[in-house]
Amino acid sequence: MADTETPLLSVRGVTVRFGGIVALDGVTFDVARGHVCGLIGPNGAGKTTLFNCLSRLYSYQSGDIQFEGRSITSMPTHDIARLGMGRTFQNLAMFRSLPVRDNIMIGAHCRSSAGFLASALRLPRVGAEERRLRERADEIMEYLDLTRVADRPAGDLPFGTQKRVEMGRALAADPKLLLLDEPAAGLNHEELKDLERLILDVQHKRGVTVLLVEHHMSLVMSVSDHIVALSFGKKIAEGTPAHIQQHPDVIAAYLGSEEQEAAHG
Ligand code: ATP
Numbered sequence: 001m002a003d004t005e006t007p008l009l010s011v012r013g014v015t016v017r018f019g020g021i022v023a024l025d026g027v028t029f030d031v032a033r034g035h036v037c038g039l040i041g042p043n044g045a046g047k048t049t050l051f052n053c054l055s056r057l058y059s060y061q062s063g064d065i066q067f068e069g070r071s072i073t074s075m076p077t078h079d080i081a082r083l084g085m086g087r088t089f090q091n092l093a094m095f096r097s098l099p100v101r102d103n104i105m106i107g108a109h110c111r112s113s114a115g116f117l118a119s120a121l122r123l124p125r126v127g128a129e130e131r132r133l134r135e136r137a138d139e140i141m142e143y144l145d146l147t148r149v150a151d152r153p154a155g156d157l158p159f160g161t162q163k164r165v166e167m168g169r170a171l172a173a174d175p176k177l178l179l180l181d182e183p184a185a186g187l188n189h190e191e192l193k194d195l196e197r198l199i200l201d202v203q204h205k206r207g208v209t210v211l212l213v214e215h216h217m218s219l220v221m222s223v224s225d226h227i228v229a230l231s232f233g234k235k236i237a238e239g240t241p242a243h244i245q246q247h248p249d250v251i252a253a254y255l256g257s258e259e260q261e262a263a264h265g
Helices: 047-054 077-083 098-109 116-121 126-143 157-171 189-204 217-223 241-245 248-264
Strands: 011-020 023-030 036-040 062-067 086-089 177-181 209-212 224-229 235-237
Touching: 011 047, 023 047, 023 062, 023 224, 023 235, 036 047, 036 189, 036 235, 047 086, 047 177, 047 209, 086 157, 098 126, 098 157, 116 248, 126 157, 157 177, 157 189, 177 241, 209 217, 217 241, 224 241, 224 248, 235 241, 235 248
Parallel strands: 036 209, 036 224, 086 177, 177 209
Antiparallel strands: 011 023, 011 062, 224 235
């Protein structure tokens, strides 16, 4: 049975420096199992850097990250991929010339039991595995209303549909934690409403915990159970959407960044 006491994700004092820039400065917060946690902050606050630490694209100079109570800090990257963290990327990371179905099957493959070597050698168990991946992809495509574009190259589709393919790739691996990096960017009003419904559905019906980096405040406020606010690499506040909306440091951080943009733009 899942341990409901231990946070699914625990970030403890994580610090990342790039030369003289401190991108994350001792950031600490937890993501409770079953929650949607919003991660907000003005441009350059360190949100993407934090995501990159979670998927270990970046290493951190100090601190620790635990997933289901286990430290991932010195875990090999291929083990992290199997832990159950799915991710979407700000600049869509799919194979543009491959059909939607293949993109989603590749997403499912990262947690499949037939290893890379078995697949490369096309051992008999791979046939059964491929069927399972295909069924999984079909189920995900139906869920995301992508069935009618299953055979189209992903890169030929409208932007909003490509974003659903990106989500499908991440969901196909059946993640416990879904990391969404600015899923609302570039979406129209109707697509935004669909995204909002989808995030809540993924949380409630699929039991997936979500960590959401997003600039679109009304989306973050409406779907998040808990919000963590960063500014210049530091956590400045955390709490419920109502608490964050009125927090003086959060308001000041956003006003400050608008003033900076006005001065430079
Ligand atoms: P945005 O909302 O604009 O995506 P963000 O909150 O995701 O911003 P990050 O991209 O994490 O912010 O950047 C935090 C700081 O770290 C910035 O000052 C950025 O320039 C710097 N930074 C991020 N990645 C690198 C890198 N690979 N090399 C050098 N500096 C980096």
